[in-house]
Amino acid sequence: MIEVIDCEQADELLPAYMLDVLDVEEAVAVATHLRTCERHRNEWQTLRPIVDSLALSAPVAEMPPTAIKQQLLLQIRSTPRVMHRPLIARPAALAPILIALVVLFGVGGWALSLQSQVSTQQAQLDRMTTWQKSIQQFFIGTNVQTLPVKFTDQFANDQATMYVVNDRVALAVQGLPTLSGDQVYQCWWLSDSNEVMPGSSFKTDANGMGVWAWQRPADSDYHILGITLENQSGLTQPQGPLVLKVQF
């Protein structure tokens, strides 16, 4: 588990972060710190062009062979002009269709309720996107993937991003309820055959923020990561409410 890092740790990690030679969990921790620390955000902004300029110190080679450009142009002509994600993955995209259905068929209250759900989903999606972008703007590594995090209704106003590099995953959260006593957030791995394997537990800081990293189980059947709110650590089966889940 990675704690939220302070300025002293950020001082130490930032240069390596700028050069993209940190492990994913350290990189996520720095990215999360940058989001809230103006001093380091300023340092990041002034160092970014310096790191970029290192590329210019490479000895100048000749032009690459002309065949490479021809291959590039062939390759781009074979790609679709517009690439859309599947409509079902973007619930907000259904809104205009639903509104049109209301007008056409007058299905009244039911459709309005559905439209309201879509609006709520849109608002949540917007919040998530803003939160994710606010961290990603400091994330230089291009080999890092992000996965959508689905919160349960009780925690619908919270925000999180899941970063994945190969078999390492790191979760950055914001706004989770403050824990009391022995309460912990507990990680669980869920297999395709519904077997549950406990992962580690973690606590958030006073603002409900935190960054944690895990190694995915070697068994590739474990495709879902779930987080529950538990009254104690060390459980072998989940007992508390589900907070969020991520599908790999």
Next chain:
Amino acid sequence: MDDSALVALVARRDANALSELYDRYSRLVYSLALRVVGERNLAEEIVLDSFYSVWRAAGSFVEERGRFVGWLMSVARHRAIDELRRLKVRPEGTAVELDDSLKTSQLDGPEEMVDMLRQREVVREVLSHLPEPQRKALELAYFGGLTQQEIAVKTSTPLGTVKTRIRLGLLKMRDELRRTQDDQNI
């Protein structure tokens, strides 16, 4: 047409705009790729992949976060480092003969490119004035993709010292480049 306008056109799937960007920067990308992987065929693949990434991701380029060329070189560098890690080969230097005689005065082309190559001379000058251990640590991290721990092992240096060298090296570069920029503005 400046780089930002060309990237905006690429985002709208304008192949001619991508071709123009390629003509401007493929040599720089190729140079960086060769410096990292030290092998021509691999470097050519990296050039191809980098510009294909520009084609796919041009819509996500945000000018406020930096210049296009910085973004492009970052894409190319990551691609090259990935290749290096995949092969587990870490060349000390380039394995090919490079033409290092290109000077700003010999260039024709867009102002941005001339500026950039002028900046290249400045960067190399600044790097050459860094203490050798700091310059080496920066190069091992940037071109070799080595973590601080790996640099410590490779150079038989305590980890804390490596961290300090990288930090001081970057800060000195920043200060020196600022000073040079101020001198040019006088």
